[in-house]
Amino acid sequence: MLTLSPQDIQAIWLSAQVATAATLISVPFGFVAAYLLVFARVPGKPLLEGLINLPLVLPPVVVGYLLLLLFGQSGMLGAMFHSLGLRVVFTLSGAVIASAVVGFPLLVRSIRTGMEDIDKRYLQASRTLGARWWDTLLTIILPLSGRAVLAGMTLMFARSLGEFGATIILAGNIPGVTQTIPLAIYEYTNTPGGDRMALTLCLVSIVLSFAVLLVSESISRKFRQRAGQ
Amino acid sequence: MNLEVALRKNYGKFQLKVEFSLTAKHCGIFGPSGSGKSTLMHLLAGLLKPDEGRIMLAGRELFNSSRNLNVPPEERRIGVVFQHAHLFPHMSVRRNLLYGWRRTPLAERLIDPEALIRVLQLDHLLDRGVNALSGGERQRVALGRTVLACPRLILMDEPLSGLDEELKYQIMPYLKKVFGEFDVPLLFISHSLHEMRMMADEVLVFEAGEVRDRLPAEELARRNLVTGSRGYANLLTLSAPQPQGDLWLYRWGETPLVLTEPGGMGDNVFELAAKDITLFKRHPEASSARNILPCRVTELFGVGNRIGVELDCGGNRLICQIVPESVRELDIREGAEVIGVIKASAFRRLY
Numbered sequence: 001m002l003t004l005s006p007q008d009i010q011a012i013w014l015s016a017q018v019a020t021a022a023t024l025i026s027v028p029f030g031f032v033a034a035y036l037l038v039f040a041r042v043p044g045k046p047l048l049e050g051l052i053n054l055p056l057v058l059p060p061v062v063v064g065y066l067l068l069l070l071f072g073q074s075g076m077l078g079a080m081f082h083s084l085g086l087r088v089v090f091t092l093s094g095a096v097i098a099s100a101v102v103g104f105p106l107l108v109r110s111i112r113t114g115m116e117d118i119d120k121r122y123l124q125a126s127r128t129l130g131a132r133w134w135d136t137l138l139t140i141i142l143p144l145s146g147r148a149v150l151a152g153m154t155l156m157f158a159r160s161l162g163e164f165g166a167t168i169i170l171a172g173n174i175p176g177v178t179q180t181i182p183l184a185i186y187e188y189t190n191t192p193g194g195d196r197m198a199l200t201l202c203l204v205s206i207v208l209s210f211a212v213l214l215v216s217e218s219i220s221r222k223f224r225q226r227a228g229q
Numbered sequence: 230m231n232l233e234v235a236l237r238k239n240y241g242k243f244q245l246k247v248e249f250s251l252t253a254k255h256c257g258i259f260g261p262s263g264s265g266k267s268t269l270m271h272l273l274a275g276l277l278k279p280d281e282g283r284i285m286l287a288g289r290e291l292f293n294s295s296r297n298l299n300v301p302p303e304e305r306r307i308g309v310v311f312q313h314a315h316l317f318p319h320m321s322v323r324r325n326l327l328y329g330w331r332r333t334p335l336a337e338r339l340i341d342p343e344a345l346i347r348v349l350q351l352d353h354l355l356d357r358g359v360n361a362l363s364g365g366e367r368q369r370v371a372l373g374r375t376v377l378a379c380p381r382l383i384l385m386d387e388p389l390s391g392l393d394e395e396l397k398y399q400i401m402p403y404l405k406k407v408f409g410e411f412d413v414p415l416l417f418i419s420h421s422l423h424e425m426r427m428m429a430d431e432v433l434v435f436e437a438g439e440v441r442d443r444l445p446a447e448e449l450a451r452r453n454l455v456t457g458s459r460g461y462a463n464l465l466t467l468s469a470p471q472p473q474g475d476l477w478l479y480r481w482g483e484t485p486l487v488l489t490e491p492g493g494m495g496d497n498v499f500e501l502a503a504k505d506i507t508l509f510k511r512h513p514e515a516s517s518a519r520n521i522l523p524c525r526v527t528e529l530f531g532v533g534n535r536i537g538v539e540l541d542c543g544g545n546r547l548i549c550q551i552v553p554e555s556v557r558e559l560d561i562r563e564g565a566e567v568i569g570v571i572k573a574s575a576f577r578r579l580y
Contacts, residue, residue: 129329211373
């Protein structure tokens with residue numbers, strides 16, 4: 001019989017919180033980044049693109065370490081946060097930031113592909129009908145890339161559920177505070193006789209990820225029906 | 230319309246260099262594909278930036294390279310009907326139609342959506358998604374959407390070429406009605422001579438990125454009698470169709486005409502090739518052709534072995550194409566009385 005300890009339930013709850021927060025916080029930034037990459041005529045686009053995609057190719061541990069340097073007490077942002085009375089390192093916020101940074105490239109990639117698929121002549125039509133760029137963005141680009149945004153959110157959410165390397169460096173592995181499912185599994189595998197508990201959490205992880213996929217698929221179908229595609 | 234254009238645009242190997250001003254209400258840009266018609270449309274609408282030049286519409290400067298002025302498309306108030314409608318796929322017919330209308334300042338909303346929707350017969354489609362529409366319906370919605378933005382000028386870029394032959398002419402009455410009832414200047418871009426004659430008063434002929442000619446649409450059609458492969462086609466609007474045995478009797482003004490084509494629900498516009506009309510000096514006592522019309526010659530034109538004869542048939546105008554030998558033998562000259570003979574099956578329904 002598979003049973004979950006109170007610590008496991010806490011880890012599941014924390015994982016859900018971290019993944020949801022990281023995804024929701026990233027969506028507006030991801031949308032803007034994708035818009036800039038696809039539509040805007042800005043100098044240094046390749047640089048921006050490289051910067052966004054860097055966490056995708058770097059080992060998560062390296063990302064975590066860089067974040068630790070940035071948000072540590074003597075780090076650039078860390079000092080600023082500290083003066084505001086905020087702490088990132090070894091807190092839930094740290095776990096959210098680690099997940100957000102690692103998952104961000106996946107989100108942007110997905111939204112970007114969706115935006116590139118929009119027929120540019122819709123944008124021309126909207127402009128000749130009197131819509132300014134922000135109006136076109138809100139009434140044409142946003143709804144027509146809705147499916148891609150959703151797909152990106154799913155990817156990012158799933159990536160956040162599995163995030164380990166950057167999280168353990170920036171947020172640590174503190175049960176009840178920053179210990180998410182992967183960290184809890186890691187701890188169980190290092191504990192004699194913890195295999196069974198690790199397996200239980202693996203199953204929970206599979207069920208959670210599968211549920212996310214199902215929900216995303218059904219919402220995506222609704223989008224498709226609406227757009228008649 | 231008061232449109233003044235002087236533009237140059239290099240596009241790879243292709244160069245567009247035009248200078249013209251238009252004052253007629255409905256103008257056409259005619260030319261083969263690749264002649265720069267669509268590029269001009271994009272330049273006028275502001276979707277493409279010219280290398281240099283100037284665009285003035287109704288006294289307002291829209292582009293001037295020397296002053297570094299380039300009014301963006303959303304502020305030009307130039308509407309575009311694209312070749313393939315490009316209706317917004319995530320919106321209903323109603324939201325598509327009202328997209329431009331809602332973005333038009335109150336004082337400039339000169340067209341009543343209800344009236345336009347009635348003319349375009351779109352009432353029953355308003356709540357549908359645009360993906361469920363037929364090709365013709367899509368193009369009607371696209372036209373409505375553009376007209377409702379109350380633009381100072383509408384550009385139509387080959388709006389009918391995406392439709393099959395039959396549908397094409399079903400749209401034509403809507404186009405004519407919309408531009409007849411609502412006072413919007415039109416620049417109609419097409420490679421179809423028929424469409425030019427139906428939609429435009431004055432035509433600019435484009436070739437290899439330049440304006441080669443400027444003439445009334447009728448003149449362009451007459452020129453085709455001489456140079457084109459299909460010759461001249463008369464466009465006849467007939468009325469009051471009545472069955473007569475196996476055939477149909479129509480009225481062409483005061484003149485009755487017998488056709489094999491049955492009377493339809495539409496406007497009964499028929500095409501009659503100039504070469505399908507035979508001229509006789511005297512009334513042929515017996516003929517298999519069903520239409521024998523006394524006419525008077527009003528003009529002769531053309532060169533080489535093709536002569537166009539303009540006829541006045543009871544107040545209606547008809548162009549017939551014959552060879553120079555016939556002109557000599559029948560002694561056809563201005564003012565001469567002749568008999569035009571047309572088979573009942575020579576008429577082809579357009580719409």
